[in-house]
Amino acid sequence: MDFLHHTLDNGLELVAEVNPQAYSASYAFFVRTGSRDETAEISGVSHFLEHMVFKGTPRRSAEAVNRQLDEISAGSNAFTSEEQTVYYATVLPEDQGKIVALLSDMMRPALRQEDFDTEKQVILEEIAKYDDQPPYGAHDKCMTAHFGQHPLGRIVLGTQRSVGNLSREQMLRYFQSRYSPRNIVLAGAGNIDFPRLIDQAAEHCGSWQSFDAPRPLSRAAWHRGFTVLEKPLATQEYVVQIANAPAAADDDRYAARVLATILGDDKGSRFFWELIDTGLAEHASIGTNEFQGSGIYMTYLACTPDETAANLQRMADIVQDAEANGVTQEELDQAKNKICAQIVLSAERPANRLFSVGNGWVQRRQYKTVREAVEAYRALTLADLRAVLQKYPLSGCTTVAIGPLQELAEPH
Amino acid sequence: MTQKIHTQVLNNGLVLLAEEMDWLESAAFALLVPAGAALEAASQAGLGHLTCEMVERGAGERDSRQIITDLENLGADTSSTCSNTHTSFGGAMPAESLEAVLSIYADVVQRPHLPEDQLEDARLGCLQDVRALEDDLSQKLLLELRQRFYADPHGRSALGTVESLTALTHRDVQRFFQTVYQPRGAIISVAGKIDWPRVRQLVEKLLGNWQPTTPEVTRELPPPRGYRHLLVDSSQTHIGLGYEGLPYADQDYFQLRGAVGVLADGMSSRLFTEVREKRGLAYTVFAMCHSLKDRGGVFAYAGTTAERAQETLDVLSAELRKLPQGITAEELGRLKGKIKRSLILQQESSPSRAGSIAFDWYFLGRVRPMAELSKIIDELTVESINDWLKKHPPGEFTVVTLGREPLIMPV
Numbered sequence: 001m002d003f004l005h006h007t008l009d010n011g012l013e014l015v016a017e018v019n020p021q022a023y024s025a026s027y028a029f030f031v032r033t034g035s036r037d038e039t040a041e042i043s044g045v046s047h048f049l050e051h052m053v054f055k056g057t058p059r060r061s062a063e064a065v066n067r068q069l070d071e072i073s074a075g076s077n078a079f080t081s082e083e084q085t086v087y088y089a090t091v092l093p094e095d096q097g098k099i100v101a102l103l104s105d106m107m108r109p110a111l112r113q114e115d116f117d118t119e120k121q122v123i124l125e126e127i128a129k130y131d132d133q134p135p136y137g138a139h140d141k142c143m144t145a146h147f148g149q150h151p152l153g154r155i156v157l158g159t160q161r162s163v164g165n166l167s168r169e170q171m172l173r174y175f176q177s178r179y180s181p182r183n184i185v186l187a188g189a190g191n192i193d194f195p196r197l198i199d200q201a202a203e204h205c206g207s208w209q210s211f212d213a214p215r216p217l218s219r220a221a222w223h224r225g226f227t228v229l230e231k232p233l234a235t236q237e238y239v240v241q242i243a244n245a246p247a248a249a250d251d252d253r254y255a256a257r258v259l260a261t262i263l264g265d266d267k268g269s270r271f272f273w274e275l276i277d278t279g280l281a282e283h284a285s286i287g288t289n290e291f292q293g294s295g296i297y298m299t300y301l302a303c304t305p306d307e308t309a310a311n312l313q314r315m316a317d318i319v320q321d322a323e324a325n326g327v328t329q330e331e332l333d334q335a336k337n338k339i340c341a342q343i344v345l346s347a348e349r350p351a352n353r354l355f356s357v358g359n360g361w362v363q364r365r366q367y368k369t370v371r372e373a374v375e376a377y378r379a380l381t382l383a384d385l386r387a388v389l390q391k392y393p394l395s396g397c398t399t400v401a402i403g404p405l406q407e408l409a410e411p412h
Numbered sequence: 413m414t415q416k417i418h419t420q421v422l423n424n425g426l427v428l429l430a431e432e433m434d435w436l437e438s439a440a441f442a443l444l445v446p447a448g449a450a451l452e453a454a455s456q457a458g459l460g461h462l463t464c465e466m467v468e469r470g471a472g473e474r475d476s477r478q479i480i481t482d483l484e485n486l487g488a489d490t491s492s493t494c495s496n497t498h499t500s501f502g503g504a505m506p507a508e509s510l511e512a513v514l515s516i517y518a519d520v521v522q523r524p525h526l527p528e529d530q531l532e533d534a535r536l537g538c539l540q541d542v543r544a545l546e547d548d549l550s551q552k553l554l555l556e557l558r559q560r561f562y563a564d565p566h567g568r569s570a571l572g573t574v575e576s577l578t579a580l581t582h583r584d585v586q587r588f589f590q591t592v593y594q595p596r597g598a599i600i601s602v603a604g605k606i607d608w609p610r611v612r613q614l615v616e617k618l619l620g621n622w623q624p625t626t627p628e629v630t631r632e633l634p635p636p637r638g639y640r641h642l643l644v645d646s647s648q649t650h651i652g653l654g655y656e657g658l659p660y661a662d663q664d665y666f667q668l669r670g671a672v673g674v675l676a677d678g679m680s681s682r683l684f685t686e687v688r689e690k691r692g693l694a695y696t697v698f699a700m701c702h703s704l705k706d707r708g709g710v711f712a713y714a715g716t717t718a719e720r721a722q723e724t725l726d727v728l729s730a731e732l733r734k735l736p737q738g739i740t741a742e743e744l745g746r747l748k749g750k751i752k753r754s755l756i757l758q759q760e761s762s763p764s765r766a767g768s769i770a771f772d773w774y775f776l777g778r779v780r781p782m783a784e785l786s787k788i789i790d791e792l793t794v795e796s797i798n799d800w801l802k803k804h805p806p807g808e809f810t811v812v813t814l815g816r817e818p819l820i821m822p823v
Contacts, residue, residue, distance in 0.1 A: 021435065023759050054679070062689060066679035070746045092753060121692030128717050129695050130645040134547045231644060268480045277476070279536025282544050304543060334484050341487025345438050345504050349760045368465035383697035 002384060003357075003367045004194045005376035010210040011182030014194075015361045017353055022190040024074065026354040027099055029107055030185040030362045033178040036069075036082045036151035036291070037215055043351045044158015045174045047080040048123050052171065053087060054078070055115040057105045062115060063087065064108060072098050075351065080156055082143075083291055084362060090351045093191040097200055100186075102202035104185035107179065116168045123163050134302065135238035136231050139403045142240040142298075145227055146398040150220040181205060185356030190350025213266055217293045226399045228408045236282060237403030239309040241299040244394050248290040248363040254376050255388040260286040260297060261335040262327050262385075263318060263394070269336065270318045272397060281311050286394070292363065298393055308401065309409040316411035326386050340374045417769065417779050418608050420615075424624050426598035428615050429769045429779055431603040433762055439510040439604030440762035442502040443517055444771045446597035447588070449496050449570035450611060451627055455579075456588075458538055458572015462580055463588050464494040465534035466526050472519030476530070479516060488513045494570045497704075497774075499593075504763045507605035511614055515601075518618035521593055528582045538577050545571060549814055550650050550715055554614070556642065557652035557812045558702075561709050563635035563716040596624040601770040604762030637810040641818035649721035649815030650713070653728060655806050657701055657708035660775040664700075665708075667800035670702050670792050672710055674739045675731065680746060682731050686789050694722045699732075705775065710806070718816050723815070729822045732806040738798045755782050 006014045034046050069076045069089065076089035087106065095196040130137060140155040149152030157163075186195075186201055222244060246252035264271045264286025275281040281303035289296050303311050339354045344350040348371045356373070360366050368376070401408050416432035434659035450460045469476040472659045483490055490503030490513070499518050535791070545552055559567040600619065602611055658665045675698035676683050687697045716724040769779045813819050 021755055062678065063685070066689070067742075067746070068677035070680040071749060074750070076755050088756070092756065118690070118692040122688055122695055125692070125716060126695040127647070129715055131647045132549055142704075183732070188565075233547075236540075268484045272480075273477070276537070277533060279533045279538075279540060282540035302544065303540065334481060337487055338484045338489075341506055342489060343510075344506060345487075345489065348436055348438055392796050 001369065003369070003391055006198050008202055008206055010206060010208055010264060012201065012205050013137040013185045013361070014197060015185060015367065016188035016192045016194050016197065017357045017367070018192045018194055019190055019350065022260060022350050024090050024350050025093045025096060025188060025190040025192050026088060026090040026350045027103060027188045028086055028354055028358050029103055030187055030358045032083065032213070032215065033085055033086040033130055034081050034181045034363055035081045035156045037152040037178060038151070038154055041162070042170050042174060043154055043162040044123070044156070044167060045048050045171055046085055047086070047158065048119070048163060048166065049171055049175060050078050050085050050087075050118050051114065051119050051123060053106050053109045055119060055231070056110050056112065057108055058110050059105060060375045066244055068102050082152055082154070082156065084387050086358070088354060090387070091315045093193070096196065100197065100292055101204055104201070107184070107205070107368070108208070109175070111168060111172055111175065113168050116171070120166070123157070124160060127157050127160055127163065132233070134234070134236065135240060136234065136402045138238050138240040138400050139298070141229070141402070142400040143243050144237060145222050145225045145400055146222060146242040146296070148223045150218065152294060153218055177252070178213050180211045180314065181208045182210050185358060185362050187354060187361065188358050189353035189402070192368065214292070215292070220294045222398070224396060224398050226410050228401045228405060230404070230406050231402050232404065234403040236302050237305045237401060237405055238278070239301040239308065239312065239401040241399045242395035243297045243392065243394050243398040244296040245297045246290065246388065247293050247295045247370065250295065250386045252391065253288065253290055253295065255380055255384040256295070256392060257288050258332065258335045258339065258377065258380055259327070259388060260288050261339060262331045263322055264299060265335075268338070270322070271315065274314055274318060280307055280314070284311065284315065290305070290363070297392070299397065305404045308405060313411040316395065323389055323393055323395060326382060329382060332380070332382060332385065336380065337376050339377050343370060343373050415781055417451040417781065418612070420612055422595065422616065422620055424620065424622055425598070426619055426622060427599045427773055429599065429601040429613055429773055430606060430608055431765050431769055432606055432608060433604050433759065433765065437441075437763055438504050438505060438762045439507040439602060439606050439787065440502070440504040440766040441510065441514060441600065441602045442766045443521065444498045444500050444502060444599045444770055444774065445521055445593055446497070447494070447499040447592040449568045449629055450565040451590070451592050454564065456584060457568065457576040458570070459580055459584055459588050460482050460494040460499060461541070461570050461572055462534055462538050462577065462744055463585050464499045466531070466585050466595075466619065467524035467589065468492060470525035470536065472523045473725070474516070475518065475525070479520070482516060483513065484511055496568055496570055502763070502766065509776060510606065511610075514614060515618055516703055520576055522619070522622055522750065524589065526582070526585055526589060531582050531703055535580070537572060538572065542571050547645065549646055550809055551629060551712065553642070553650040553652045553812055553814045554711065554713065555811065556640070557654050559713060560636050560638070560640060560812060561654040561810045562704070564633040565630040566572065566632070567635065568640055575741050585773065591625055591627045594621065594625045595622040597772050599770045601766045601773070603765035603769065622688065637808075639811045640819050642814040643816070644814050646815055647691055647717065648715045649724050649813060649817070650715050651716045651721065651728065651819070652812045653712045653732070653811040654709050655732070655808060657703070657710040659706055659708045660703040662708070664800055666788055666792055667797050668710070669701050670747060670797045671735055671739065671801055672699055672744040673740070676712070677700050677747055677750060683700060683728070686731055687724060687727055689765070689817065691723070691727065693720050693727065697728070703775065703813070706739060721813070721815060724820050725819050726822050729809060733755070736801040738795060740819070741794050744797065748789050748792065752786060755786060763797045
């Protein structure tokens with residue numbers, strides 16, 4: 001497997017992990033833009049724009065885009081996060097030319113008024129859908145509570161109000177300030193013809209005008225808080241907690257992920273044995289999420305309202321015990337075995353590798369082979385985990401609870 | 413697409429299936445035990461679910477904790493679930509772990525401890541799942557649709573209810589395990605980087621002495637069908653619609669599958685275009701073929717805000733009724749390409765092949781090679797599908813809606 005890199009004259013970067021044995025090839029445009037690049041006024045525009053990218057270009061109607069994706073791809077989609085908007089597709093290797101031409105054209109959308117008005121309804125339906133669905137926006141609300149006015153506190157979907165008020169002109173201005181080739185990476189994984197990819201990208205993307213698309217990386221000021229929001233529709237209580245964790249470029253992120261696995265993985269973790277195996281909760285887990293300049297641990301609890309306060313106390317006790325006494329070598333070994341096997345298994349599909357390769361480049365300008373990723377975990381020691389817990393304690397967190405409860409006791 | 417597929421039926425009735433995929437580093441397995449919710453007594457809804465929770469709480473020489481610790485150290489990512497027809501275990505792992513993982517699951521299905529002191533924990537876990545369903549409105553709707561369409565026992569949800577789960581005893585779990593966890597009707601499939609002679613020997617050794625039983629067949633009730641509204645004060649109204657389909661083994665199954673594919677597969681499909689792209693009525697809209705062994709259904713879904721729910725239902729049912737006017741060559745061409753690409757991509761995934769060959773055996777009594785499936789897809793024509801649709805137009809819809817207001821059924 002080879003890693004290849006190329007930069008076009010206008011600054012568009014191409015990166016690919018090439019495996020000539022693969023049955024498929026996956027491609028994606030990673031645009032370095034997301035909710036943290038928005039203002040309150042245009043909250044939700046990155047995600048809305050992601051939808052509009054599928055609504056046609058000066059050369060293609062919306063129907064033509066959908067039809068052609070269906071004609072060549074074995075799966076295509078897009079997503080928007082705090083920091084990225086990603087458009088991806090998996091195809092058979094012989095269709096590289098077609099998919100690169102199509103995705104490239106899509107990246108210069110027409111943004112027609114009529115399509116904008118119809119698609120706004122779809123976005124409002126999407127917001128309504130999440131409003132009905134656990135955890136009822138608790139993740140977003142907790143991010144906002146934790147990051148406050150910092151751009152990482154903005155909600156990816158936006159609100160009924162911000163999206164409802166958004167104009168096509170505002171979206172166009174946003175597009176013109178963010179979708180610079182210098183701010184985009186074309187990533188690939190699998191059976192890719194890289195020399196031809198360079199030619200194809202040059203042909204279809206070479207004329208894109210380059211400009212600066214800076215992202216202020218101001219330091220986040222964190223706010224601890226404990227918020228309880230009543231949602232009469234809900235049966236279960238849902239709680240999200242956020243604590244600071246290593247950022248995207250911080251090598252401590254490996255230790256933080258292993259720690260999250262030991263304490264809060266879906267299965268086999270301390271949370272699992274205390275809360276899930278016993279039937280005290282429907283869900284109790286810890287995950288990590290890394291951004292530029294900041295990272296978070298996100299803890300998630302779903303359980304009956306009656307048990308919520310006691311469960312939060314149990315989780316706080318588990319975390320405090322780990323902070324005071326560390327974890328055991330057996331736990332560390334088991335977590336490493338689990339994580340490393342998952343990395344190797346998921347790497348069998350180019351569609352999965354695509355995100356590791358693209359994300360690594362966008363976040364860190366760094367490529368790691370599967371073996372290097374595995375070695376980074378294998379090398380961790382108990383001392384590394386202790387150090388990361390001291391630097392990023394899980395106990396100092398922001399909490400948002402949503403569900404039938406009107407009030408909830410804070411754990412001590 | 414030449415495949416190396418192996419089949420072995422053990423003396424006790426257990427079917428062993430294997431597919432060699434030498435280019436992978438992983439192996440995967442699926443173990444389908446014929447212990448589904450359809451075999452529960454009507455008053456014991458959720459017993460399969462509870463038993464599935466109990467069998468992994470210690471088996472053979474391992475206690476509950478040792479099972480999970482060993483699986484994780486082996487790098488095995490496994491799961492278990494109880495459906496209407498089966499209790500299934502399965503997962504993927506580095507190929508060298510396969511033998512050790514299979515021996516753990518051989519204990520789970522034959523020698524579980526079913527510890528009485530953990531019954532309450534397992535029951536609470538099941539009750540959590542029941543309560544979670546109350547908050548998962550689209551899933552709740554689809555389960556209700558299935559229940560009204562197929563009725564008892566095939567339409568049953570495997571989750572059970574708060575009342576039924578609360579009444580179950582340790583004795584019930586033991587009895588259910590003894591009568592329905594058995595090799596006759598069970599399937600074990602493996603796929604990936606495997607050594608077939610070794611796998612066959614191992615499975616013979618591990619599961620060859622598993623004793624068959626003869627469970628009672630549950631009596632079937634006539635399905636209620638028609639229309640039902642579930643009153644919930646939600647932002648969205650959820651719409652589910654079902655009509656008569658075909659079982660997977662039917663010779664015309666792919667005529668129906670082709671028609672439903674034109675309706676719902678991909679972003680250029682009719683439902684996506686008419687409901688979402690042109691009218692912006694819904695974020696999620698889909699339709700799918702569902703199959704039981706001897707019958708099938710087509711189920712469609714859309715989630716939309718209350719004010720636009722009636723229009724959404726009208727558009728959805730109009731698109732279904734329009735199908736017999738015919739599909740086009742372009743639509744079928746796109747669908748064929750999509751299905752064939754997904755077959756090629758299955759070769760990148762040992763769990764999807766392990767699942768596919770087990771699925772084939774359950775419905776067809778054999779593994780259908782991918783080349784044969786590919787030929788069936790090639791042979792579908794606009795004429796064959798349109799002829800079939802003319803003779804079998806979608807109609808007599810079973811409808812369930814969930815939201816603030818009931819809707820008016822389109823005529």
